[in-house]
Amino acid sequence: MAGTIRKEILKVVLRETNEKEEKKKEAEAPSKLDTSNSTGGFVAVSTDIMKYTSVYPDKPELNVILADEPAPWKNLLYYFEIYVKDADFKGKIAIGFTLALFLMNIEPWWEDLIAGHESSHGVLYSGDEDTGSTFLSGDVIGAGINYSTNEFFFCKNGELVHSVPNNLSNRGLYPTIAVLSQHEEMHVNFGQKPFAFNLKDFEARERRKQQQKIEEISLSPQVTYSLIRSYLLHSGYEDTFNSFDVVPSSPITDEQTNTLNHRSTLRQLIMNGNVDGAFAKVHEWYPQIVEVGSQLCIYLLHYYGCYKFELIFKLAYEMPLEVLANAVNAFVLSTDPHMEEAKDCLHSPLERLLKQLTACKRYEGEDFLVEKEFSKRD
């Protein structure tokens, strides 16, 4: 059993070293409206100025144009604006987000944009008709996605005017402009110029709300206590463990107590630079580890990426003492029958939680580091 776990430890370690995840190229952020991705009638005057002229001058029709790329979704917010240079006196403009392929199926009449109807394809906003607040020449209109609250939000002349739940996918949402008229001119801003809406303040407010949401989560003090306890036990900090563990939350077996004492001794020997003394103790206490065929030393190699056997023992003496101490600790833990999996030997629950937190944050596109948290004040 223990031998299997040690082999598993090696596999995990070697995989950590060798298998670097393929970095998929992230899509670029939107930078311009794409006339090829539209229902026609749009002419790009420049990368940020778009004119629309109806092909049926006597009959207003719905026409739609999308940005060249979808909104990046690994952020807290995404936002873009248009400046309505000419709204046309009969005109109606809507702004929002749609999934790319809807253009294949769109029916060309404004009536098909059904007010308040749930849709799995997009959301467009054209102002509040009840108050007569539609979009006119000279207006700056903005549309955004708040990924933390899962909402679309809309702005007019720098003010937040409306928000609506986002029931769509967060991926593949293209900034979209729709017009129902004969002539329009608009300037689009994907962040190349300052926005009329104060996005920085809005983001700061959203982050504060997020922080408040975090603080409102209730967490039993027992959870923190047991994580500290298991970390001290896992790392072999025996004196701290005994001092901290005044009221043990779970019994420790004799086997665990033995390895705790041994691991504490081995860690101290190594950290004091007495590697020979530590290896002698490992031979004395855990001959089964050595018999597995220098796995301990192979385990250490992943820090250096060197696989020549004759260099193994030399490396053990040259590597950082902390690394060596952690490696020896993991292998001694593998002799404990209570350790069911390799990861239990390699990483304490505390470390696994911090890895999970970092992975979640990074997946969302946030550059999260535990060490940065120490520079923050509550």
Next chain:
Amino acid sequence: MSLFLLEIRQLAEIEAMAASKKLITREEWEKKLSDVKIRKEDMNKLVMNFLVTEGYVEAAEKFRMESGTEPDIDLATITDRMAVKKAVQSGNVEDAIEKVNDLNPEILDTNPQLFFHLQQQRLIELIRNGKVEEALEFAQEELAPRGEENQSFLEELERTVALLAFEDVSNCPVGELLDISQRLKTASEVNAAILTSQSHEKDPKLPSLLKMLLCAQNQLDEKAAYPRVNDLSTATLEDPAV
């Protein structure tokens, strides 16, 4: 409200896939986890921060010796802080006030709310011990003047004095003031004030990181199905429900 949502009748198959939640397999997620390196030094700092903030002075000293992690405040001050906390928790409020002033007289000078709450706790202890006359005199001389300056103090004083109107406190609507939890609340407030005066956070970092994890997982749930941790104590990864 003119909110226009596009209704498209025929949904392309590929679009349906784009709109669905991304599935991240255990293998893919474990690769991501293996790319994350958590430094031992940072974990040790988190542990030391917890021991120091929560007042485990002996454990903090041992941890300093064993791990080489230096605490960010003088460990001797933890002993003093714990003595203050203990005094409040056992009802010796005068002793606690004296200890706080020995530690740093500015703490109570610059924090009138804390000082009022300590005096209020002192009044509660007098009432608990049946010293009715002494309690009334103390309320009039020490607390009433502060109540005149601050409406919320006055309301709290009135609630506290209401304890005297009931012989049987179990029927008293403000009986919870005599609970041990009230002592703990005051002790916690003093503890936080001392930590703040030492330029130290009043809460340990680890619980807020754990809350951050719960929040981050909830947020990621909206976008993807992935192996998540449901039991924080064991940190076991559970496969995504497909």
